[in-house]
Amino acid sequence: MRKYVPKDNVQGKSYYTDRFWVAPRVPRSEVEDEHFAAVVTALGDLAKESYVEIGQLVVHIDATNNFTVLKTLKEKCGYTQCSEQSAVDYLAKDGEFELFYQLLNVNEAKRVRVVCRIKNGEAIESVEPLFKSANFAEREMFDMFGIKVNNHPFLKRIIMPDDWEGHPLLKTYPLHGDEFASWYEVDKIFGKEYRDIIGPENRDPAKVDRHDTKRFSRVGYEVPFGADISEGETEKAIEYSETLLVNYNKKASKQLDERR
Amino acid sequence: MQVANKLSPFFENLNFERDDNTMVINFGPQHPSAHGQLRLVLELDGEQVVKAYPDIGYLHRGIEKMAENMTYNEFLPTTDRLDYIASTSNNYAYALAVEKLIGVEAPRRAQVIRTMLLELNRVISHLFFVATHALDVGAMSVFLYAFREREFAMDLMEDYCGARLTHSAVRIGGVPLDLPAGWLENAAAFCDKVDHEVEHTYGALLNENRIWKMRLEDVGVISAEDALSWGCTGPMLRGSGVQYDIRKEEPYELYSELDFDIPVSDRCDSYGRFRLYMEEMKQSTRIIRQLIPMHAETSPELMAHAPQYISAPKEEIMTQNYALMQHFVLVTQGMRPPKGEVYVPTESPKGELGFYIKSEGEPYAYRLKCRAPSFFHTGLLQELLVGTYIADVVTIIGTTNIVFGEVDR
Numbered sequence: 001m002r003k004y005v006p007k008d009n010v011q012g013k014s015y016y017t018d019r020f021w022v023a024p025r026v027p028r029s030e031v032e033d034e035h036f037a038a039v040v041t042a043l044g045d046l047a048k049e050s051y052v053e054i055g056q057l058v059v060h061i062d063a064t065n066n067f068t069v070l071k072t073l074k075e076k077c078g079y080t081q082c083s084e085q086s087a088v089d090y091l092a093k094d095g096e097f098e099l100f101y102q103l104l105n106v107n108e109a110k111r112v113r114v115v116c117r118i119k120n121g122e123a124i125e126s127v128e129p130l131f132k133s134a135n136f137a138e139r140e141m142f143d144m145f146g147i148k149v150n151n152h153p154f155l156k157r158i159i160m161p162d163d164w165e166g167h168p169l170l171k172t173y174p175l176h177g178d179e180f181a182s183w184y185e186v187d188k189i190f191g192k193e194y195r196d197i198i199g200p201e202n203r204d205p206a207k208v209d210r211h212d213t214k215r216f217s218r219v220g221y222e223v224p225f226g227a228d229i230s231e232g233e234t235e236k237a238i239e240y241s242e243t244l245l246v247n248y249n250k251k252a253s254k255q256l257d258e259r260r
Numbered sequence: 261m262q263v264a265n266k267l268s269p270f271f272e273n274l275n276f277e278r279d280d281n282t283m284v285i286n287f288g289p290q291h292p293s294a295h296g297q298l299r300l301v302l303e304l305d306g307e308q309v310v311k312a313y314p315d316i317g318y319l320h321r322g323i324e325k326m327a328e329n330m331t332y333n334e335f336l337p338t339t340d341r342l343d344y345i346a347s348t349s350n351n352y353a354y355a356l357a358v359e360k361l362i363g364v365e366a367p368r369r370a371q372v373i374r375t376m377l378l379e380l381n382r383v384i385s386h387l388f389f390v391a392t393h394a395l396d397v398g399a400m401s402v403f404l405y406a407f408r409e410r411e412f413a414m415d416l417m418e419d420y421c422g423a424r425l426t427h428s429a430v431r432i433g434g435v436p437l438d439l440p441a442g443w444l445e446n447a448a449a450f451c452d453k454v455d456h457e458v459e460h461t462y463g464a465l466l467n468e469n470r471i472w473k474m475r476l477e478d479v480g481v482i483s484a485e486d487a488l489s490w491g492c493t494g495p496m497l498r499g500s501g502v503q504y505d506i507r508k509e510e511p512y513e514l515y516s517e518l519d520f521d522i523p524v525s526d527r528c529d530s531y532g533r534f535r536l537y538m539e540e541m542k543q544s545t546r547i548i549r550q551l552i553p554m555h556a557e558t559s560p561e562l563m564a565h566a567p568q569y570i571s572a573p574k575e576e577i578m579t580q581n582y583a584l585m586q587h588f589v590l591v592t593q594g595m596r597p598p599k600g601e602v603y604v605p606t607e608s609p610k611g612e613l614g615f616y617i618k619s620e621g622e623p624y625a626y627r628l629k630c631r632a633p634s635f636f637h638t639g640l641l642q643e644l645l646v647g648t649y650i651a652d653v654v655t656i657i658g659t660t661n662i663v664f665g666e667v668d669r
Contacts, residue, residue, distance in 0.1 A: 024599070
């Protein structure tokens with residue numbers, strides 16, 4: 001029977017798993033610090049859950065309140081910089097994305113992480129009016145996860161090309177790229193009908209043809225452009241060395257017969 | 261719009277026929293002053309920039325995706341490729357984030373070596389900045405002098421770890437090697453050399469140079485509020501009058517024990533930032549000088565003792581059965597940090613380099629986000645460039661000191 005591969009998470013898996021292993025958790029402590037306590041008080045009911053994890057305050061909020069919370073943090077608590085904003089893909093487990101905003105208070109040298117969750121397909125309100133750094137960060141999040149951001153001034157792919165299909169940091173995105181990704185350059189430069197002519201083996205742009213005088217220079221052995229220098233010799237396919245068990249140069253079925 | 265055919269090719273750099281009087285030009289992605297693969301679409305009215313649109317992604321390698329499919333130790337050499345001008349600072353930022361996650365602290369000798377390497381990398385990066393910035397603006401000779409000193413610094417790195425660009429000189433939990441014989445003397449000599457050159461060569465050539473000042477003063481002015489809002493860090497933030505350096509405010513490694521100053525400029529322009537870089541090099545050499553005597557006072561352990569996460573020393577592995585078993589598990593499966601999330605900021609030469617790691621208790625990180633300073637500095641360009649003249653565009657890109665390894669990741 002073929003091994004079952006889950007489709008909702010195609011990322012690399014640990015080869016060895018101990019089914020009795022229970023991973024410990026990084027210790028979370030109560031909010032004791034004076035400044036952090038003031039932050040939690042300022043947020044009031046907006047903070048669903050708050051604790052300190054490795055020296056930083058983590059506040060869980062409702063995704064619909066994200067703008068209000070960040071505005072409160074900026075205007076009342078002095079968190080004037082949004083260092084980072086991105087998402088974590090929990091679609092396979094919970095059908096949700098976890099979004100986080102990493103904020104910095106320059107005067108107190110304190111950091112707060114605001115965490116919220118949205119369902120797949122839901123949009124989030126942009127915080128670009130508060131923190132301009134969110135302009136690029138939210139675009140990257142949209143590009144990498146496909147999370148739509150409402151009222152963003154210019155929500156467009158930032159790292160991948162505009163006509164790209166799929167969102168690379170999703171757990172469903174294959175590691176080696178999908179069909180679209182592997183043919184992207186061929187489709188774009190030559191057209192889809194050239195897929196058969198070029199073939200997967202010639203898709204590699206690093207291919208070198210020593211008889212081709214149109215695209216490859218022959219430094220020190222110059223010939224006219226496009227001249228035929230093959231002298232009747234044809235380009236041979238790459239031969240792989242024979243090993244004890246497998247002869248790659250012969251057809252696999254025949255070879256198995258011989259081994260029998 | 262242009263109608264392109266075989267007889268009249270498409271000029272991708274220029275767009276002539278528009279209704280208004282503006283011209284759109286493509287700056288890059290192969291412009292020598294773009295410091296990598298930055299494509300900047302500029303809309304010009306005469307020589308003035310009306311609209312700027314930084315287009316990035318030409319160096320995207322999916323490093324965050326790779327991190328999700330590698331064990332923690334496997335990923336460390338990949339971080340070299342983020343800010344490839346100062347690789348050790350990336351290695352260190354990543355290693356520190358993982359160490360915070362597993363609750364391990366490096367032994368003191370490793371801390372001394374790491375801090376020294378970090379500052380050496382800062383000097384390397386700042387020398388590179390001064391050299392290329394001067395070259396972009398038009399001062400050729402500074403480039404030659406600064407690269408000479410950078411070569412000495414790279415020789416020091418090569419002596420230590422064998423690599424000049426992609427160092428991987430830091431491990432999770434410590435450093436792999438002790439300093440080779442004579443390294444500290446060479447480092448001290450290098451510090452003297454850099455101090456002298458910063459003062460008497462680059463400083464003498466540029467600081468009061470009339471042309472240099474005309475090109476840099478009041479160019480690329482960022483207010484403190486804007487700098488914070490756009491996520492500027494490092495010299496970009498301190499150049500706008502905000503005295504925030506993570507080494508001082510949220511100290512890591514030995515920085516709390518060391519005596520150094522944080523230069524800050526309230527000029528808010530390119531010249532102020534340039535002077536900051538020059539001053540920071542002097543502060544870095546000051547730190548290295550303080551660290552040199554500290555090395556001899558430490559005991560020779562180089563890696564933290566946490567056999568669950570970090571392989572035991574070779575001697576223990578070869579003599580004790582259980583240490584060998586744990587080592588085997590760590591090598592074949594990788595370490596399994598506890599569940600949790602961590603964000604650790606460090607002061608890289610470019611600004612705040614932070615790693616956010618979300619761990620689900622697996623040998624692979626569930627999510628790793630690299631907070632690269634250059635990414636946000638590139639975002640700033642779309643506002644900073646508007647209203648400036650095309651001759652100043654190169655100065656402004658130079659002063660942001662962006663490296664595309666970490667912008668595109």
